[in-house]
Amino acid sequence: MSRLTVNDIKNIGTSLQKLDDELVNITGKKLKEISAFAVRKESLNFEGLKVAVVPITSGLGIIGGFSDTVCEILKHIGVDAFVTDGTDVTGIHEGIKKANCMFFADDNTFVAVNYASGKISENSEATGLGFASALELASGGIQGKEVLIIGGGKVGCAAADFLYDKGALISIFDIDMEKKFNPEFIRLDEIDKKQFSYIIEASPQIGLISESNATKTAIISAPGVPYELEISFAEKIAESGKIIYNPLEIGVATMMAIIA
Ligand code: PYL
Secondary structure (H helix, E strand, O other): OOOOOHHHHOOOOOOHHHHHHHHHHHHOOOHHHHHHHHOOOOOOOOOOOEEEEEOOOOOOOOOOOHHHHHHHHHHHOOOEEEEOOOOHHHHHHHHHHHOOOEEEEEOOOEEEEEOOOOEEEEHHHHHHHHHHHHHHHHOOOOOOOEEEEEOOOHHHHHHHHHHHHOOOEEEEEOOOOOOOOOOOOEEEOOOOOOOEEEEEEOOOOOOOOOHHHEEEEEEEEOOOOOOOOOHHHHHHHHHHOEEEOOOOHHHHHHHHHHHO
């Protein structure tokens, strides 16, 4: 996944209710319920849990508003979250002391750690799992249906594995032809030969899919950052199909569901 910008995240904290409404409209479930579904639970109860979000200055440094936005997403799903005063190792130390040994921190890898239980989640895998869960729900059950996965990185593979377990027929496209995938997946050399009704767009490259790849009523679950659908194509799909896209929310909620 590409790195988020201040612009990508600046409105997330104030749009979480709207996001829930959109998700209910498409999947029948809110953000928290989708993350519960992703970890195969009926519901999630975060009562009594305190979680620290630690700003990380190392690597490529701070993204203005990133920690606060993660904190807002966690609060929205019912977690008692706070941003630590300290950064990096100092922040992790502060987080472990003040919270229930749970913290979120992102440098080049975005992790959530439950220090007490030993549970760890990583954003790319959690994001793939969360968006695949949303597609499963939006499709009314993906069993026996053909799904196109674009991008066979951590996000795309996590989505493919989840949907395969649910009985989907997986076709996968990745620009790296040497990459190895589950032999049960159909490996596509190019993606413009066939139209799909169910698509996971998990590649960091804009414009890999167009109208020739999607039916008019397609459901596209797009975990990639940035938003890789060309605007004109996305607008067309939104008219009669469905698009599930948010840059951070499903990933963070699913990370929390995994470590809780
Ligand atoms: C988790 C996101 C989803 C897409 N790309 C990932 C990303 O942009 N990661 C970088 C986040 C860096 C955060 C920075 C801070 O403000 O603490 N270290």
